[in-house]
Amino acid sequence: MPRKDLLDIVSLEREEIDCLLDQAVPFKELFTRSVKKVPALKGKSVLTLFYEPSTRTLSSFEVAANRLSADVTNFAVAQSSIVKGESVRETVETLQAMRTDYIIVRHSRSGLPSTIARMTKASVINAGDGAHAHPTQALLDAFTIKEKFPDPTGKRVLIVGDILHSRVARSTSTILKKLGLEVAYLGPGSLVPKVGPENVLRFTNYEEAMKWKPDIVYLLRVQMERQDVQYFPSLREYHRLYGVTEERLRRIDGEGLYIMHPGPVNRGVELCDGVLDYSRSLINDQVENGIAVRMAVLYWLKPGGEVVG
Amino acid sequence: MSLLIRNARIASEDSTSLRDGDVLVEGGIICSIGTGLSAPEGAKVIDAKGRLLMPAMFDAHVHFREPGQEAKETIATGTEAAINGGITGVVMMPNTKPAIDSAPVVRMVLDSAAKNSRIPVYTSGCITKDRAGKELAGIDGMRGLGVKMLTDDGDSVADPAVLLRAMQYATEFGMFFASHCEVPELAGPRALNEGVVSYRLGIKGTPAAAEEIIIDRDIRLAHAAGAHIHIQHVSSKVGMETIRWWKQRGDVKVTAEVAPHHLLFTEEDIGDFDTHYKMNPPLRTKADTEALLQGLIEGVFDLIATDHAPHTPFEKSQDFVSAPNGITGLETALVSLYHYFVATGKFGWDLVVKRYSAEPRRMMGLEPVPVEEGKPADFILFDTEAETTFSLDFMRSKSRNTPFLDKTLKGRVDLVVLGDQVLLER
Ligand SMILES: [Zn+2]
Numbered sequence: 259m260p261r262k263d264l265l266d267i268v269s270l271e272r273e274e275i276d277c278l279l280d281q282a283v284p285f286k287e288l289f290t291r292s293v294k295k296v297p298a299l300k301g302k303s304v305l306t307l308f309y310e311p312s313t314r315t316l317s318s319f320e321v322a323a324n325r326l327s328a329d330v331t332n333f334a335v336a337q338s339s340i341v342k343g344e345s346v347r348e349t350v351e352t353l354q355a356m357r358t359d360y361i362i363v364r365h366s367r368s369g370l371p372s373t374i375a376r377m378t379k380a381s382v383i384n385a386g387d388g389a390h391a392h393p394t395q396a397l398l399d400a401f402t403i404k405e406k407f408p409d410p411t412g413k414r415v416l417i418v419g420d421i422l423h424s425r426v427a428r429s430t431s432t433i434l435k436k437l438g439l440e441v442a443y444l445g446p447g448s449l450v451p452k453v454g455p456e457n458v459l460r461f462t463n464y465e466e467a468m469k470w471k472p473d474i475v476y477l478l479r480v481q482m483e484r485q486d487v488q489y490f491p492s493l494r495e496y497h498r499l500y501g502v503t504e505e506r507l508r509r510i511d512g513e514g515l516y517i518m519h520p521g522p523v524n525r526g527v528e529l530c531d532g533v534l535d536y537s538r539s540l541i542n543d544q545v546e547n548g549i550a551v552r553m554a555v556l557y558w559l560k561p562g563g564e565v566v567g
Numbered sequence: 568m569s570l571l572i573r574n575a576r577i578a579s580e581d582s583t584s585l586r587d588g589d590v591l592v593e594g595g596i597i598c599s600i601g602t603g604l605s606a607p608e609g610a611k612v613i614d615a616k617g618r619l620l621m622p623a624m625f626d627a628h629v630h631f632r633e634p635g636q637e638a639k640e641t642i643a644t645g646t647e648a649a650i651n652g653g654i655t656g657v658v659m660m661p662n663t664k665p666a667i668d669s670a671p672v673v674r675m676v677l678d679s680a681a682k683n684s685r686i687p688v689y690t691s692g693c694i695t696k697d698r699a700g701k702e703l704a705g706i707d708g709m710r711g712l713g714v715k716m717l718t719d720d721g722d723s724v725a726d727p728a729v730l731l732r733a734m735q736y737a738t739e740f741g742m743f744f745a746s747h748c749e750v751p752e753l754a755g756p757r758a759l760n761e762g763v764v765s766y767r768l769g770i771k772g773t774p775a776a777a778e779e780i781i782i783d784r785d786i787r788l789a790h791a792a793g794a795h796i797h798i799q800h801v802s803s804k805v806g807m808e809t810i811r812w813w814k815q816r817g818d819v820k821v822t823a824e825v826a827p828h829h830l831l832f833t834e835e836d837i838g839d840f841d842t843h844y845k846m847n848p849p850l851r852t853k854a855d856t857e858a859l860l861q862g863l864i865e866g867v868f869d870l871i872a873t874d875h876a877p878h879t880p881f882e883k884s885q886d887f888v889s890a891p892n893g894i895t896g897l898e899t900a901l902v903s904l905y906h907y908f909v910a911t912g913k914f915g916w917d918l919v920v921k922r923y924s925a926e927p928r929r930m931m932g933l934e935p936v937p938v939e940e941g942k943p944a945d946f947i948l949f950d951t952e953a954e955t956t957f958s959l960d961f962m963r964s965k966s967r968n969t970p971f972l973d974k975t976l977k978g979r980v981d982l983v984v985l986g987d988q989v990l991l992e993r
Contacts (some may be wrong), residue, residue: 266839368887372886388770428767454763
């Protein structure tokens, strides 16, 4: 059964995830050729609708769509975000009139892409909604991990930081669990929900977390802008307690661990400067793999489903 | 009008068993109950063959949106929805626009009800002007028009000193207080419980503590003021236990209500941002639901009330955070209570009659309406074998924001009689 939309990871079957990740492999190989384009989506129109600024994710989607020969338009959205049903519906109707096949949407409001998906026949790709989901990030993280660990079953990933506000933490830990990895969270008690997903360990200090013997340390971006109240006393204290300091980096290196981060990095907060030259940093691989995975997603979805709303 | 109902099974709040009999109504009064009654000349005769005859329901917590938001509901459509659900009396909440916070607005509402409603409509009044939590509303003026219940429903009175003063003042007038319990600072966007689902959906949830703190606070204040406090739409286990604890002390008059949706649904039902499960207080966990049901059976909850909260389809089609809180309940309450609880043996009809008909009337200072000789006719016929499909056609509320939309449940309200009027006959 082809899917119309990609809204989250929770609803994906294991087979679908495998299929998407397998599909991304040939797309990545394409990058090494002189002509990096395939005609797969020739004549299709892709619209990006970003209510939250993100140069990285936006250009990653644009490059992916271009390499599939789709026509990409960036729908200029007003600075004010759509939150009222009226403006959501109006926007979607406008896009419908433009015969858009794919809508890639990012919004600070959790659930907004789901609302849009119910209103349109176009395929909706959630490019990040509030603290809810960021499925393509999760897919590219999984792809990146599988490049290093072709059979990742039983590998351990320690996700560090603001779990509460992070859509990356939600989607990435979900996909990793589905692929058979073990996941643990580390962060301040105010930012690691006690009632999160089952079977995810929770640590409150690095010492305990390192004893768990992770294979990968995945640092989350500290998003000060998403915090409505103070969750920890200062960035300095955060770095001291939960950041990868120079000392911790030496230990991570000594134990042969990989480091990941969805970017952009707050240097001196999540990570010390030394990580820029760290040989087992996968941060740049994540960026490159993002394009291949997003090509796979666009190629995989089938626009034209039923409109429910 | 004379009305003879033959072969009914009569339910009452005092007995777990049903009594068989014929019921004769003349001039709006139940004049005899017996077997083999003969019909007077020109009487309307209904063979109820095995159907249930029971006192009509009374809902002490409804939102009719008039004045100010008539696109959602009016007193006319809201009361027709009530009749459709077997209800013959309601208490409106005062969070209209303008808020019902003074005699002129109360008069406006009661005038509209007198013109547009076939059932009695009572209204509560605000505790504070415009529900702003600062200045006391026009309490004596509202009392003069029959208002008994004071509430800022939709919000708590944030400042305990304001609430305490209001209690000290209005208790002297024989009025009582109803509390919507919620600490705003803990409430987030007031969309769902803080827990696994809020985490999964990435929306800041409202912890049960936000409700429990105010339940306890407001009962303490009533204790201090010697006031009667009624706790509205309790959604949490600890909230229920707090009420139980205070009731057991016995030195404060506290009553409480539970809504059918808090007995029936949990946060898990929200699924992928389904706004028909968005309400305030939010749906919580299975453990809460089970505790609330137990609390209802044990009498911690004095009454069932729906918190009927109509919203337009357009409003509910927004994204989950933007969509307003609340679902309609008047048309689905009785049938769903039967389908999920009575038919499954969780509790009997006596509980339904006591908690959804007799007690809410008593709380409002009204007489209950048992099916007994000499009492006014105010009853319904309920078919336990038939089904109800909550289709768009069926619904008489202006709004259709209910999780039961297009669902079919066991049970059907067949007849609603009030005085010498047949308000509904199916
Ligand atoms: Zn309410």
